[in-house]
Amino acid sequence: MRMTVWDRPEPPTRPVPLDRERIVAAAVALADEGGLEAVSLRKVAARLNAGPMRLYGYIATKEELFDLMVDEVQAEILPEERPGDWREALRLLAHGTRRTALRHEWLADLLGGRPSLGPNGLAVAEATLAAFDGLAGIDTAMRAVETVGAYCTGAIRREIANLRAERVTGLSKQDWQRARGPYMTSMLATGRFPALSKAVYDGADVDAESSFTTGLDWVLDAVAAKLTRAPA
CATH class of the missing domain: 1.10.357.10 (Tetracycline Repressor, domain 2)
Structure with missing residues (x-):
């Protein structure tokens, strides 16, 4: 059974530090500036000063990247306290x-x-x-x-x-x-x-x-x- 992007382990750190959190933050920033058409693994890698192929160790497809971006901003939706009704x-x-x-x-x-x-x-x-x-x-x-x-x-x-x-x-x-x-x-x-x-x-x-x-x-x-x- 194919693993989701959330339970696939990340590769080891290299000289230019990367992790999914940094990748998603860069992708969200690009999308905020220019919409989804401004987001690609190549453009995200360029913003992070990393080679595009390195990102494939963390994210397999652009669709997975979009999934991670949506989940990232959904944290902003939840209210701080549970309402009464x-x-x-x-x-x-x-x-x-x-x-x-x-x-x-x-x-x-x-x-x-x-x-x-x-x-x-x-x-x-x-x-x-x-x-x-x-x-x-x-x-x-x-x-x-x-x-x-x-x-x-x-x-x-x-x-x-x-x-x-x-x-x-x-x-x-x-x-x-x-x-x-x-x-x-x-x-x-x-x-x-x-x-x-x-x-x-x-x-x-x-x-x-x-x-x-x-x-x-x-x-x-x-x-x-x-x-x-x-x-x-």
Whole structure:
């Protein structure tokens, strides 16, 4: 059976000291600066003043490196103290995930895939499921966790996509709206889009954090309603 990157032993130290902690820190720094496309074993080795082949003694593939990077930043998600109830626990974990993704935007590209099996990823999963201890059966708890996670992943990806678009175009949300105002005005004036017109002219404009919080509360309300009907 193939070992994971976490239980494969590291090679002995050489003149230029290396270990997985240094390699992952360098990879995270590269990704923070330029996204996942800025990360390769060759670029990480260059940042550490080491030969690329040396890294293969610690990490076999770039996918393993991404796994280690995700696990590294997941340590930032966990709250310092265990919350008193399931709702507060999921709220803290959701906001922790959002804040971590805003610090490390590349994380949004890796959210929602296979579960992280590193120690920090397992700790996040444990804290999430443990919030439902005594409240619901494991299947109900897992569906609740999946539902909240799907909302968070989608909302975070959308927010970061908007931030990236602002940087690429140089236009803020307000600048973009003003630039496309005449087109939208003419399209809405046709009367073909009454619901959209009401949203544009009458809808409240809220910031990303408020929108995330409101949507999260609605999802948690739905989970709470399900918990009152599901057998423990």
